[in-house]
Amino acid sequence: MNTVLVPPGRTWWLASAFIVWCVALAVLYALHAVGCAFGWSTGALRWSLVLVFVAHLLVIGWMWRKFARGRPDPATGKTGSFLHEAILWTVIAAFASTVFALGPPLLLTTCI
Numbered sequence: 001m002n003t004v005l006v007p008p009g010r011t012w013w014l015a016s017a018f019i020v021w022c023v024a025l026a027v028l029y030a031l032h033a034v035g036c037a038f039g040w041s042t043g044a045l046r047w048s049l050v051l052v053f054v055a056h057l058l059v060i061g062w063m064w065r066k067f068a069r070g071r072p073d074p075a076t077g078k079t080g081s082f083l084h085e086a087i088l089w090t091v092i093a094a095f096a097s098t099v100f101a102l103g104p105p106l107l108l109t110t111c112i
Helices: 013-037 042-069 074-102
Strands: none
Touching: 013 042, 013 074, 042 074
């Protein structure tokens, strides 16, 4: 049985979209806390949160486009093809998770 090694840098792409999701979560919560603590106006706080949210969606969307248009390295064989598909579906899951988990809270009251 021939084992085809995939470059280690490729495996980082498996986690990259969810790392962006985690950063989005932390930045949105921190920005919300800072905005409420310093008494930002509702409009300014909401627009800041929306801009941060959209920026993270754009990054994950760029990753999605990169893997949807790209092809696996033929030298890595079936392992590379599987990894490419796994990365693509992980990016799609991170995009959907960002929309469904981080989007709706932006519609709530900003500070209580």
